[in-house]
Amino acid sequence: MRFLANLKCNHTRASFACYAEILDANLSSNDDVTVFPPFSALDLAVHKFKLGAQNFYPCESGAYTGEIGKAMLDEFGIKSVLIGHSERRELGEGEELLRAKFDFAAKAGWQIVYCIGENLSVNEAGGTKEFLAEQLKNIELGYERLLIAYEPIWAIGTGRSASAEQIEEILNFIREQTSAPLLYGGSVNAANIGAIAGIKNCDGVLVGTASWDASKFLELIRVVSHRYTSLS
Ligand code: PGA
Numbered sequence: 001m002r003f004l005a006n007l008k009c010n011h012t013r014a015s016f017a018c019y020a021e022i023l024d025a026n027l028s029s030n031d032d033v034t035v036f037p038p039f040s041a042l043d044l045a046v047h048k049f050k051l052g053a054q055n056f057y058p059c060e061s062g063a064y065t066g067e068i069g070k071a072m073l074d075e076f077g078i079k080s081v082l083i084g085h086s087e088r089r090e091l092g093e094g095e096e097l098l099r100a101k102f103d104f105a106a107k108a109g110w111q112i113v114y115c116i117g118e119n120l121s122v123n124e125a126g127g128t129k130e131f132l133a134e135q136l137k138n139i140e141l142g143y144e145r146l147l148i149a150y151e152p153i154w155a156i157g158t159g160r161s162a163s164a165e166q167i168e169e170i171l172n173f174i175r176e177q178t179s180a181p182l183l184y185g186g187s188v189n190a191a192n193i194g195a196i197a198g199i200k201n202c203d204g205v206l207v208g209t210a211s212w213d214a215s216k217f218l219e220l221i222r223v224v225s226h227r228y229t230s231l232s
Contacts (some may be wrong), residue, residue: 001197001224002147002204004113004183005035005211006054006082016041022214024048031221032204034080035211039068042076052080052113055088058097058104070108080111084135086153095138102139111145113206115185120154128152129173141178148180149206155186157209162186164195171201190220197224 011019016037024047027033033049042051057067073081083101084093105112116135118128132150139146150170155162162170162184171182184196185206196202211217 002032002034002181002183003217003221004052004149004185004204004206005033005217006085006185006206006208007035007037007041007212008054008087008208009038010212011037011041013041013043017043019214020045020047020049023218026218027221031225033221036080036082039072042078044076050080051076051078052082052111053078054082054085056081056101056105058100070104079109080113081105082113082115084115086115086117086151086156099138102143106140106143106145109145111147112143113147113149113183114139115149115151115206117151117153117156117186123152123154128170132170132174133177136174136177141180143180146178146180147183147204148174148178149183149185150174151185151206157187159187161188161192161196164199167196167202168199171199175201188220190216190223193220193223 027048029048031048034052035049036052036054053073056073057064057069059069061069061071083105084098102112116132118131122128122131152162167184174182181203182201183204183206184202188196188205188207189210193205196205207217207220210220
């Protein structure tokens with residue numbers, strides 16, 4: 001089971017240092033954990049978890065005000081990136097830019113966590129599968145370092161996760177199209193992770209809110225691994 005923490009626009013450099021210290025003290029080297037902190041908190045320390053980038057611009061470097069390119073990420077050894085998160089799509093990232101990012105990241109050999117998901121009205125109209133199939137058309141499903149995160153927009157940050165049945169149905173649908181590991185994201189927490197981890201075709205979770213506090217994130221991992229007895 002893979003655990004990915006999307007810290008979004010949370011944690012300063014100082015608070016992330018404390019966060020990382022708690023994870024390092026409690027994770028085992030077998031845990032498959034990747035944390036996506038804000039860029040300003042990236043560091044060069046050796047951790048028991050991997051570091052990923054929440055975003056990047058598809059360039060090595062150049063005249064792209066406010067963006068971050070491969071040269072800057074390389075300096076921190078970043079080899080894993082999020083693409084297509086609904087919060088980025090909401091800011092205007094369309095299919096063309098997402099494809100450019102995908103191609104750039106694939107050429108760099110990075111692990112790509114590609115996020116897809118429908119909004120509430122599409123879901124309620126029963127159009128989820130068609131919608132996701134369209135989103136998936138934009139990328140190379142055979143890319144060997146691809147992970148797909150199914151994140152229904154209505155479940156992100158709302159405290160209302162999709163049900164295990166809904167997740168299972170959609171992951172089965174995505175599985176028909178690719179052998180890439182599949183993740184679920186959207187209000188994953190310590191109370192629902194047990195059921196989510198048991199879903200066929202669910203290879204991991206992308207966690208937002210419940211990952212921002214290191215102890216809470218460890219708690220969630222603990223439910224699945226049954227390993228941590230007390231947090232140090
Ligand atoms: P959430 O966020 O866990 O707060 O719903 C998930 C995500 O945006 O990846």
